[in-house]
Amino acid sequence: MTRRTTAFVVVGLLVALLLAGVVSFYASDSPDGLERVASDRGLNAAEQPSGVEESPLSGYRTDGIGDDRLAGGVAGVVGVIGTFAVGTGLALALRRRGGEPDRRGRPAHQVDTGPPR
Amino acid sequence: MHVPDGFLDAPTSVAAGAIAVAGLALCLRRARAELDERAAPLAGLVAAFVFAAQMLNFPVAAGTSGHLLGGALAAIVVGPWTGAVCVAVVLLVQSLLFADGGLTALGVNIVDMSLVTVLVGYLLFRGLALLLPRSPASVVGASFVAAAVSVPVASLAFVGFYAVGGTTDVPLGTVVPAVLGVHVLIGIGEGLIAALVVGSVLTVRPDLVHGAHGLLPAVRLEPAAVT
Numbered sequence: 001m002t003r004r005t006t007a008f009v010v011v012g013l014l015v016a017l018l019l020a021g022v023v024s025f026y027a028s029d030s031p032d033g034l035e036r037v038a039s040d041r042g043l044n045a046a047e048q049p050s051g052v053e054e055s056p057l058s059g060y061r062t063d064g065i066g067d068d069r070l071a072g073g074v075a076g077v078v079g080v081i082g083t084f085a086v087g088t089g090l091a092l093a094l095r096r097r098g099g100e101p102d103r104r105g106r107p108a109h110q111v112d113t114g115p116p117r
Numbered sequence: 118m119h120v121p122d123g124f125l126d127a128p129t130s131v132a133a134g135a136i137a138v139a140g141l142a143l144c145l146r147r148a149r150a151e152l153d154e155r156a157a158p159l160a161g162l163v164a165a166f167v168f169a170a171q172m173l174n175f176p177v178a179a180g181t182s183g184h185l186l187g188g189a190l191a192a193i194v195v196g197p198w199t200g201a202v203c204v205a206v207v208l209l210v211q212s213l214l215f216a217d218g219g220l221t222a223l224g225v226n227i228v229d230m231s232l233v234t235v236l237v238g239y240l241l242f243r244g245l246a247l248l249l250p251r252s253p254a255s256v257v258g259a260s261f262v263a264a265a266v267s268v269p270v271a272s273l274a275f276v277g278f279y280a281v282g283g284t285t286d287v288p289l290g291t292v293v294p295a296v297l298g299v300h301v302l303i304g305i306g307e308g309l310i311a312a313l314v315v316g317s318v319l320t321v322r323p324d325l326v327h328g329a330h331g332l333l334p335a336v337r338l339e340p341a342a343v344t
């Protein structure tokens with residue numbers, strides 16, 4: 001990974017941390033579209049709590065933190081780091097290495113710039 | 118749009134789980150072709166960004182909110198196969214750690230919010246990109262439409278599962294307009310966010326937008342230095 005791409009990923013990750021850790025406090029508390037329709041029309045009569053309702057991060061609120069802003073912010077930060085770790089790990093495990101060609105026979109570094117003109 | 122446990126009966130949940138596993142297996146295999154040295158580090162960032170954006174519910178009508186689904190956005194930025202995997206990672210983490218979306222409903226949620234949004238969003242994006250003049254504005258415009266349409270289509274996928282195996286007997290004539298109406302509104306928000314993000318990445322690093330490859334011939338490519 002080049003230095004410029006590393007910088008892009010770091011800045012992007014900081015933006016995600018800011019959104020999940022801070023901005024999320026100001027998000028709407030209203031039920032989302034499906035939850036609202038489900039409760040208005042009765043689709044949820046047989047709804048059951050999730051099997052992980054007792055998770056310390058359940059409902060994006062961290063157990064044991066009294067302050068709402070902090071409880072939600074910590075949950076958001078943990079989620080961003082967790083999804084980044086799993087996503088990056090999977091991508092690194094799957095990626096083509098070095099000069100290994102893709103399925104059209106192009107080398108890994110060559111980017112498709114469209115049909116020849 | 119996360120479906121909780123108990124909305125759908127067991128056979129339907131299992132069937133949706135099988136579709137999700139089969140679809141993701143295909144995506145994992147094909148993602149390899151998209152993940153070169155340049156794209157691999159972006160996949161984790163896309164998953165993290167979609168997770169963060171999904172926490173940001175925006176109001177769409179009195180007492181109702183919506184949030185980004187992210188499938189179309191992910192597909193445009195890192196490619197459809199990788200994009201579907203990224204959104205599935207988000208849904209898995211949400212279901213296991215945050216109790217957002219049921220455990221038995223994970224298959225339904227992956228089909229609706231990952232596979233369907235990516236399929237619809239990416240096909241529409243490519244179709245529009247072929248019709249429109251090759252320019253950054255076209256890429257951004259196509260991103261808006263693709264993301265906006267992907268949301269109501271995903272909500273219809275849920276209705277499809279409900280029709281097959283809903284645990285309640287609300288007539289479809291009631292469910293369809295209610296679900297579709299609110300998700301058309303949420304789709305506008307989805308389209309705006311996708312267009313904003315794609316436009317921002319195009320401005321700073323156009324070479325990192327998978328969907329723009331071949332559409333923006335003037336893009337200056339970073340030398341593919343290996344570190």
